[in-house]
Amino acid sequence: MIRTPLRPLPRILEAREKGENPDAIERENIRIRHEQMRDQSRLRAEGRLLVLGVFFLCAFVVVGARMSMLASSEPVEPRAAAPGSVISNARADIVDRHGRILATNLDTHALYAQPPHMVEPERAADGLVQIFPDLDRDRLLRDFTGKRKFLWVKKKISPEQMQAVHELGEPGLMFGPREMRLYPNGKLAAHILGGASFGKEGVGAAEVIGIAGVEKYFDDYLRDPANGNAPLELSIDLTVQAAAERVLYGGMRIMNAKGATSILMDVETGEVISAVSLPDFDPNDRPRPILTGDQGDSPLFNRFVQGVYELGSVYKIFAAAQAIDLGLVSPSTIFDTNEPLKVGGHRIGEFHNKRYGDLSVTDIIVKSSNRGTGRLALMIGPTRQKALMERLGLLHETPFEIVEAATGKPLYPTRWTDVSAVTISYGHGISTSPMHLAAAYSAIANGGRMVKPTVVKQSGPQEGTRVMSANAALQAQRMLRAVVTSGTASMAEVAGYQVAGKTGTADKPKPRGGYYEDKVIATFASMFPANDPQYVLIVTLDEPVETSGDKPRRTAGWTAVPVAAEMIRRVAPLLGLRPQADPLALNEVVLTSGQ
Structure with missing residues (x-):
């Protein structure tokens, strides 16, 4: 900027020559300079105000745009992830x-x-x-x-x-x-x-x-x-669960078993109404896992999904139902069970070397004949038998919604031979959990449709895939009812509630091969009411022995069956099932009064 002198010499000299006061020139120049400085300051201030106004306008636009975006978006709950952030401790009931x-x-x-x-x-x-x-x-x-x-x-x-x-x-x-x-x-x-x-x-x-x-x-x-x-x-009924646990605990003690499990399942919805594993624990004070010994002895071991066992003769009904479904036999077809049965160099015998003679398919199930079931399995063939086991969910882990279920993977032969087909037909050579068995028996009970076991409350029946014909399922139900009325499960009869079911007693395998002679897994797989099955009940005892007689008895008919019968007697009324009186014969009707 060019600054004008306040007392320019030419003007001072000129003013003196004219007799004017030179100080007036200086005062005028000072006034002009102050006006110029004031104008420059005003322009500078106006520029700054303009810049500040533009800044505030931009900020307002950004904040307004952000508020519009938040107002139009769905709210999302922030999750704490960084150290020192708020910890979310809310958890639903x-x-x-x-x-x-x-x-x-x-x-x-x-x-x-x-x-x-x-x-x-x-x-x-x-x-x-x-x-x-x-x-x-x-x-x-x-x-x-x-x-x-x-x-x-x-x-x-x-x-x-x-x-x-x-x-x-x-x-x-x-x-x-x-x-x-x-x-x-x-x-x-x-x-x-x-x-x-x-x-x-x-x-x-x-x-x-x-x-x-x-x-x-x-x-x-x-x-x-x-x-x-x-x-x-959940699908669990608290009162039914309490009754089932009480009965199963008493049965385990009376039968001197080291462990026990039971499952009560709705055959239409797949809902598990009760599931018990003993010994158990208090989740308020959960014990530590055991690091040595048999994990099955830990109270944390979940027997109804993690317990993978050979379950024995409860599998025989699958062979009979499939043979009827394929049109190979009818319930009255006769087999000679005295005739020796050799498969792959192995001789198939009966329990305690019994000789049953000629048996119908129904009697094979009622008497629990290994030879009769083995002959049915050979008629069916390994390929078709394995396909049925696949459809019944017996070759995969159960979809039951607890994390332990994924660890209960079935064990079965890699090569499904004739020997495999025969032994699997009576529950040996294949190991599954009681939950697998409950789902498979539900398919028989509901008319041939496979339902998945669930612990979540359902709004209605499952539309399961058909695994056998309705006729085959009905004939299987009748055979299971005959097991209770005239077979190995006679102690399962409960007054007012018709029960159908099958016993299974399997020797426990040794860790290094072979089987124990005095340790078994005893199972009773049942459904009730038999005339219109609504529920399946599985009761399994680990190493039971009934000692009221002269000799110790370990078979399911003496151990698992009485426990299951008492459980049905207790829980059926809690499920809303009314007892049905059996009709009397005409000669038993007594006239008490008349007109």
Whole structure:
């Protein structure tokens, strides 16, 4: 910028010559200069205001556009992922088919210590051991007097325990809020529910995650806020489950069994109304897995899906039903079971070397003849037999919705030969879980349609695929009824409730090959009411022995059948089934009064 002198010499000289005051020139130049400076400052300020206005306009446009986008988009619940972020500890309830609570949440507290803030660590350790006897006093004292700045003392404490810790008056002992998983019914349905534990943890909250059973299988659903905390509705009936557990526990003790399992299944919907595995546990205090020995001895072992056993003669009805379905035989077709049966160099014998003589197909099932069933299997052939086993779901893991079900994979021969067909026809050479058996028997009970077992409440019957004709299923039902009325399951008769079923007694295999002579798996697979089956009941006992007689008895007819009969007697009224009186013969009718 060119600055004009305030007292220019030519003008000063000219003013003096004219007799004017030179100071007026200076004052005028100062005025002009101030006006120029004021104009420049005004222009600069106006430019800055314009830039600031444009900035605020752009910011307003961006914020408005973002608000419009949020208003038009679907809301999404943020998930905590970064360290230090908020931990979501909400978890939906689990209820039975009638809405009764099986699993819920309970507000509680965790106890932690900050050793640098502790005043009397030794006194605090002594007091904590009195409140929590399972704590190690010496270890607590080492932690309290060492270099640690933080440690968990107890992840879950009761209000009474919290008050007792308060009364210790130790400033270094502090509490963090928790929401723990609570199973108000204790051990009831433990193997179905599984259990939950803490996942991601912070001082102010802890994430509750499923670790077994339906808690783990449906973990994403139970933790999803989008479900609005809607409970997970199971197919289990709490009262039926309680009755089944009570009866099965008593039966296991009376029959001196090391373990037991039962399954009650609706044959139309596939809903599992009750499923019991003993020994069991309390999911509120879930035990640790055993690291040595037989895993089947652990209370965590789920026998109804993880227990893969040779189930014995309960398989014989499949051979009879398939042979009838293929048109190879009728229920009255006669076979000579005394005639020796050799297959692949192996001689097929009967239980205790019995000789049954000529038997119809119905009598083969009633008497439980190995030779008769083997001849049916040879008529069917290995290829067609394996195809039926496939359709019945006996060669794949069951789709039951608990995580343990995926581990219960059936065992069967890689080469399905004639020998395989014969042994499998009477339940040896193939190992499946009781849940597999329940689903397969449901196909017979409902008229030949395969239904998948489910633990989730259903709104109506499943439209299962047909695996056998309705006639074959009906004839199989009649044969199973004859097993109860005149066969190996006579103790299964329950007054007012017709029962149909088949016994199965299989020797337990040794770990290194061969079979035990005094250890069996005893199973009774049944359906009721026999005239219109609505439910299938499977009862399996592990190493039972009935000792009321002169000799110990281990067969299913003496062990599993009485337990199943008592269970039907208890649960049928709870299921809403009315007992039906058997009609009397004419000579039994007595006239008591008349006009």
